Amino acid sequence: MEAQTDTRFVPHFPLIRVSNREIMNLERVSNEEKLNLCRKYYLGGFAFLPFLWLVNVVWFFKEAFMKPAYTEQPQIKIYVKRSALGLILWVAVLTTWITIFQHFRAHWGEVADYLSFTIPLGTP
């Protein structure tokens, strides 16, 4: 009974297949591999994938700022901070563009139609 409840209530998120040997969560990964993962996510974000940065920030926030210090922590901190910065930049740029686009879409007419993938029905 006890063992069963244990496995059930361990949070399964976030899961990632690091090697093809096992599915892991951060609790069970060595610090070295944590850094490795964090770097991969950080670098991956540069391929116009801001959501990787978002995941990185959420996932490694505790590791970077809450956990007691360990050797790889400063490096993880740097990656998390930069990911957060990049994310904020992306959010700012996207919000601005979406606001401008939605506001002026009807006004731009033809240009806006060519920029759109789906056009809402029945609105100018």
Add this chain to the structure above:
Amino acid sequence: MGSVKRIEFLLICFFYARVSCSSVEQKIYVALNNTTPCVRLLNATHQIGCQSSISGDTGVLHVLETDDDLDWITKTGPHAPYMVLMDSFTFTRSSMMRLKNSSRVAGVAVIHMSTPPDKGFSPHTSCPNQNTGVYTESYGPDLANCSTTVWNPLGNGLSYEDFPFPIFSLADDNETQVIRKCYEDHNKRVNGSAPVYPLCAMQLFSHMHAVTDTVTCMRRTDLQNSFSINPEQLCDPLMDYNVWATIRPINATAKGHKQNESMVIAATRLDGRSFFYDLAPSAEGTVSGIVTLLAAAEALRSVTQVAPPPRNIFFVFFQGETFDYIGSSRMVYDMQNNKSVIDFDNVHSFLEIGQVGLRREQNLWMHSDPISRRNETVNEEVAFLVSNIKSAASMSNLTLDEPNATQALPPSSFQRFLRVRPIPGVVLADHQSSFINKYYESLYDTAEYLKVSYPPNLSPEEQLEYETEAAKSLTEVATLVARSLYKQAGGENSVLKNITADTKTMAKLLYGFLVKSNNSWFRSLLPREMVSKDRILESSPPQYYVSLSQNQQPKSVTTFVKYILANMTGTATNLNQSQCQNPKDIPGESKDLYIYDWISGPASENHTAGEPFCVRAPVRLAKAMSPAFELRQYGSREYSTWTESRWKTIKARIFLVASPQLQMLTLGVGIAVLLVSLVVTYFISSKADILFSSAHDAPNTTY
């Protein structure tokens, strides 16, 4: 297991919602089935018509009868937004514009009353097809924009307004009684005080996909088609087919100029419209011309076989003329580009039948174009045509005259031909200047208005044959038209008296086109599979809105005219069914010259199906889609650019609505119950060990 079952049940419920779980919906809503919406149409620059939001517009019903009600709806009533219920007498420009400019209106439902208003009503513009006729800044600028004659002075232009809310037409029947009762029971003001909840409300769905103008919606449609996985059509061009026939067959597969052919064109229009989507009775506006030309074609059949006139006569019925001359502009375009069976050099002269059903005394008027008549030769030819018609009239009771020589042509297909070349031509109509028709392009332009009505106690078969006054009077016009055409085609004077239109035919035409298309005569003229399968015959009159041709099928009116014209101009043959379908190898038969139709044939006395036979006729359909869509010039100023928006749901329903406070309270209680249950579940789940430890022996089954 229990929870799995419950989920299954919910899924089944979800999929079969209409079958098993609709009882709640049925208890709440009363669906209204006998409704017609006003829909959105678009041209190069504007959108017209109505639209609801995507989830339908809901409002508390209020009947509009007096100015007091109008104030209540637009200013003082506490239950905004209102769904305005009015009868068709209140449906005027002034009240509609006040509602349009108010933000407190959710929609309008108009109950159509069968008695027309005495002072007339026309939701069309006062100057129909103002910008696409012949008169422009460069051609008769002083006649442009109806500056000399306002053709439809009663036109209030409502059909060309853009309303931001849905407007539905309701037939005056049991359903409207239910609505009225719901209103009387719940919404009626007592001594001027506001009614209390629950109130009777109406919800109208008519969400339109297209917006702004044809340019925008065609561009978006093209874009969607080019790269969307799930393309969504937004609008379609209004289109259908013109019908034409000649008294001597011409090769219809060879396009362009026809050697040694000189044609007198006899034209009329096939379509009309009203404020509401596909309702368009158009009795005087359209049908009077159709039946006259059809009867004239029949009157000419025997004579032209015995004594054929030197010139050919080209009967043509233009479709979509109401919407900036779709049919005629397409035929003119095809003639200019050698895509039609004839070209402009084949045209000798032009006689168009306008509105001819409401003559004052015995007068008919011959309208001609003063600008082209400034040319001496054209003037002579027009004068010749006029004298031919007058001499034909001298043999009848009709008095024909020309209106004031400086008056422009009324809106007519002929104007599209004049834009290209100054062809001599005349438009025959019952009005000297403004239309006599008080209900132009409205729901009141019906059989009753043309005085096509029958004595009581006649069976449908007797009504079909009954010669009304209207039939007699239109037969005179048809005879006149037939004689004028024969004379204009160079026929002998001595034969003229043998040309007479048949009153019986006219009676049947009027019955079929204005009262009931499902009659024994129409059935006998159509192919059998069309009668049985296509269901184009109805126990109501056909509607004359051009609409879109679905799957390239011509619409019902076009089909009727085609087969009747085949009967009027063609001959019955001895071919059997397979020969009729493929007469290629039979000597003397040619698919280039004729169409061959295997038609049902007249039913015998004892109501059994008739003996089908093969009719051979020089009748054809020609596509009537505006050249603007062929040329992809969606912003064209020269050609019609009218498109009809697509939509998904058109429906109307009424229900009782509770006060907003009660609605919010219900919602609040619901949310509270949800939250409480979540908390309880969480605690039960976290204390499951304690709560359920003693209740079971095998722990595996707990989960």
